[in-house]
Amino acid sequence: MIWLKYAAAALIFFISSLLQASFFPYFSIMGATPSLVFTLFFLILFFEHSLGRGLGLGSAIIAGIISDMFLSSPFGVCILAFLAVYFLHALIGHFFSDSQSNYRILYFIAMFCVLFVAYYSLLQLAAVLFGGQGVLGMVTFINLAYSLVFATLGFYAGKTFLPEDINNQLKLL
Numbered sequence: 001m002i003w004l005k006y007a008a009a010a011l012i013f014f015i016s017s018l019l020q021a022s023f024f025p026y027f028s029i030m031g032a033t034p035s036l037v038f039t040l041f042f043l044i045l046f047f048e049h050s051l052g053r054g055l056g057l058g059s060a061i062i063a064g065i066i067s068d069m070f071l072s073s074p075f076g077v078c079i080l081a082f083l084a085v086y087f088l089h090a091l092i093g094h095f096f097s098d099s100q101s102n103y104r105i106l107y108f109i110a111m112f113c114v115l116f117v118a119y120y121s122l123l124q125l126a127a128v129l130f131g132g133q134g135v136l137g138m139v140t141f142i143n144l145a146y147s148l149v150f151a152t153l154g155f156y157a158g159k160t161f162l163p164e165d166i167n168n169q170l171k172l173l
Contacts (some may be wrong), residue, residue, distance in 0.1 A: 002054075005055060006055075006058050006062065009044070009055065009058065009059050009062055010062045010066070012040065013037060013040060013041075013059070013062050013063050013066045014066055016036040016037055016039075016040050017036070017037050017066050017067065017069075017070055019036055020033060020034065020035065020036040020037060020070075021070055024036070029142055029146060030138070030139060030142050031139050031142075032139045032140075032142035032143040032146055033143065033146065034143065034146040034147040034149070034150050035116070035143060035147045036147075036150065037063050037066065037067050038063075038116060038119055038147065039147050039150050039151045039154065040063070040154075041059055041060065041063040041082060041085075042089075042111075042112055042115060042116075042151060043151065043154040043155070043158060044056060044059045045059075045085075045086065045089050046108060046111070046155070046158070047158045047162050056086055056089075057083075057086060060079075060082040060083050060085070060086040061079060061082070061083070063078075063082050064076075064078040064079030064080070064081065064082040064083065065078075065079060067082070073123070073126055073127065073130065074126075074130055077123065077126040077130075078123070080122070080126075081119055081122040081123055081126070082119070084118070084119075084122055085115050085118060085119050085122075088115060088118055089111070089115055092111065092114070093111075104159075105152075105155065108151075108152075108155050109148065109152070112147075112148060112151050113144060113148070116144050116147065116148075117140075117144070120140050120143075
């Protein structure tokens with residue numbers, strides 16, 4: 001049954017990638033469109049404890065493969081970038097695990113912004129290494145703000161529909 005979870009994640013990533021590439025360019029702001037694949041990936045990472053362990057690493061690979069199919073960079077760049085973001089999220093989450101429950105939305109926004117900039121910085125670094133032009137400019141930050149709107153909506157949807165703590169069993173002793 002675990003394969004069903006990954007198949008559903010792959011389908012959702014593929015649909016969001018199609019929307020990102022074909023529908024949202026009509027609603028671009030100064031050339032920036034929301035990064036739905038990254039936003040969905042981050043939502044899975046953020047709510048990973050409610051969705052089940054291991055889905056974050058699997059979704060990093062799935063999101064990377066699907067993003068690599070739609071980008072002109074060499075295959076594997078997005079996979080490595082998503083894996084790096086996954087491990088960076090785990091590292092940051094390890095150090096700030098106590099403070100994230102008090103101000104959850106602020107933690108969510110800060111974490112999203114840091115990981116978004118890290119992801120796009122890795123993509124820009126790869127572009128420079130492979131002979132392209134990589135510049136983190138105003139469009140990247142407009143893209144961040146645009147994606148943050150969808151991420152915040154996803155945060156409140158996840159907070160509403162997913163259980164807060166999956167291990168809330170009664171402890172007798």
